[in-house]
Amino acid sequence: MSSDEYSIRVNGLGKCYEIYATPRDRLKQFIIPPIQRLVGCEPSSFCREYWALENISFDIRKGEAFGIVGRNGSGKSTLLQLITGTIAPTVGTVETRGRVAALLELGSGFNPEFTGRDNVYLNAMLLGMTHDEVDERFDKIAAFADIGDYLDQPVKTYSSGMLVRLAFAVQVQIEPDILIVDEALAVGDALFQKRCFGRIEKLLSDGVTLLFVSHDQESVRTLTNRAILLKGGREVSMGSASQVLLDYRKLLHQEESDYFSKLMQPAVETGQASASKPADSSASSEAETAPESNESSEKSQAPAVSGRADQMSFGDGGVEVVSVGTFGTDDEPCAVFYPGDVIRIRVNCISHIDTDSINVGVRIRSREGIKIYSWGTLNQDMQILAGLREGELFWKRQLKAGEQFHVWLECDCSLGSNLYEIQASISYEGKPDYTAQRILHWKDEAAFFQTLMRQDEYFFGGISDLHMAARW
Template sequence: MSSDEISIRVEGLGKRYEIYSSPRERLKQFILPPIQRVIGRDVVAHYKEHWALRDISFEIKKGEAFGIVGRNGSGKSTLLQIITGTLAPTVGNVTTKGRIAALLELGSGFNPEFSGRENVYLNAMLLGMTREQVDERFDKIAAFADIGDYLEQPVKTYSSGMLVRLAFAVQVQIDPDILIVDEALAVGDALFQKRCFARIEKLLSDGVTLLFVSHDQESVRTLTHRAILLRGGQEVLTGSSSEVLLSYRKLLHEEESSYFSRLAPKQTTASNGSKKPAASNSANKGTSLPGRSDNLSFGDGGIEVTAVQTFDADGETCAVFYPGDPVKIRVRCHSTITTDRINVSIRIRSREGIKIYSWGTLNQDMQVLNGALGGEVFWTREIQENEDFDVWFECSCTLGPNLYEIQAAISYEGKPDYTEQRILHWKDEAAFFQTLMRQNEYAFGGMTDLRMKAMW
């Protein structure tokens, strides 16, 4: 790839911190090593090394949207600080091309004693704009921030949401070549987030490079093309956003299973003598299960999804539906344990990777248990060892024309409210179906049909 096409290049990046047990050890490190070198003795370190990042390499093309995901402490913020130049690497190199706008820590670059107006000028001029340019764009900045009379008040009186409004409004008005966003938008209200994402999409269409960090997997999937997954400061995977997010979900599942395995034995016995699944103690060895592809499945095991199919109103297999058509989805399962407290669920995603809907047997059970619906509770049903069973999901098609993916999952729910969940088997790309529209009979625009009526 030509260097002219690269917006950000990271090569062999590493960041090391020296951790001292006491101020005395820090003083020793400052004084003794130079003396030891002079007298020819071995240098003794008085600190412990902590590598926040180690051997990170990737390239981002101009105009590309790139995501960074990982748990807290994985090195995401350290990586961003090095890319923006506010932190120096221990080893490796970072090359960037163009003006960078970075929304990292809330209020960074703001003087708490200055008013919002004064901070707009201060921040924008620090980012390279002239006073005349800020004058020209001030009304747009103020309108986007939309904080009213607070613009004339000291920033120290602002809420976190107001801080990020003002900071984002300034950053996107400097015509950046690279925009870096690190979780900051999570504190804004829903309307402001909508404006921010619309502005980000406009910048992307104008050829701006986006580096986006968020724990919101759907935002990463929707906004970015590629991503990198970090764990303990090291690269786990770099690839398409969908592949990286699946690996991220597996990583979260493995760490959750490892945590539960330290709290519980391999099997626990219920009051009726049946065995219930405990967390796998082999989580760190990988938890892929049989299915369409090992790369698309994970879980603790015990019960697995063996097949997912879609059917029409007559019970015939069908993969194409029109608005109003009945849709039936069958999830076929096989159990190798005896247990209850099981939830079978599905998630429907569009071709673009946007989650449209998720629902499971536990959602219906919750209604039954609360008296809002009659019927049996699946959560209390005892699944037998070596049992094959089906769960059917039925709905009316209200989706717009698109290709849709069905993900299927089986989970053990300690309580009937999703607060104690462990995944036994998760399966991406379990099935696909398509929706079309008969334009001359019934038509609507968008992702879903709200069954709207007009009156006059």
């Protein structure tokens, strides 16, 4: 990539902090090592090093949307601060081309004693706008923020949502070349978030480069093309947004499994690993015992399902999704549906252990990666338990080791024309309410189907049919 094609270039970036046990050690570090160097001695160290970020490199093209994901403490905010220049790197370099607008911390750069109006002028002029330019755009800023009379009140009286409204309204009006957003939109209400995402999409269409950090995986998938996954300040994976988010889900699942394993270790050491499930326990404790609480010896022999060559699945193992297919009402395989048809999804499974408390579910995503719908057998069980429908609870079904079984999931086709992906999952549910869940097997791209329109008979636009009717 030539130097004219990129907006952000990060090369070997690292940030190290010195951690001191006491203030006295900080003073010693300031005084003693320089003296030791003067007399030719090896300098002592009174601190320990903490690398918040280490050896990060990537290039972002002009007009590209790039996501950063990872758990809290993974180094996301540190990376953004290094890119914006608010902190200096310990090693490595950062290059940016063009005007940068960054929404990192709520109200950063705002004076709490000034009014919102005063802060608009102050913040915009710090970002490089002239007073006349702010005058020209002030009405647009005020309309976007939509905080009413609070605009002339001190910022210290604002809620967090009002702060981010005003901050975002200023940032997007300076016509940036690079827009950096770090989780700040999460505090806004749904209407404001919609307005923000609409504005971001408009900026992207105008060629603005976006650097986006969020825990909302669907937002990252929808807004960004590429992404990087961080853990402990280091790169775990980088590539297309969909692949990185899959790696992120695997990472979260693995860390959750490790956490539960540590909690279970004392019980294993005292010979209580095979104890029966408690009749009344917290959601977390029930999840910890799943599903080995039924047959711990067989669970230990169950094959793991996270190491498939195609890297499209993960889970603890024990019960496995073998295959998924879509069918018509005649039980014949079908991959094309029209509005009004019945979509029948068959999930074929095998259990490697004796267990119950199982939920078989699917998630349907559009070609653009937007989650359209998720549902499972537990959703139906919850309706039965609430007295809203009749039937047997799948959650209470006793599965035996080696047993093969299948579940039919059916719905009317009310989706717009598109290609859809089916993700399938099997989870152990410690409680029949999704509060104590462990993923036994998750399978991306388990099946695909397409929906089309018979435009001369029945037509609508959008992602879903609302069955609207007209009256006059």
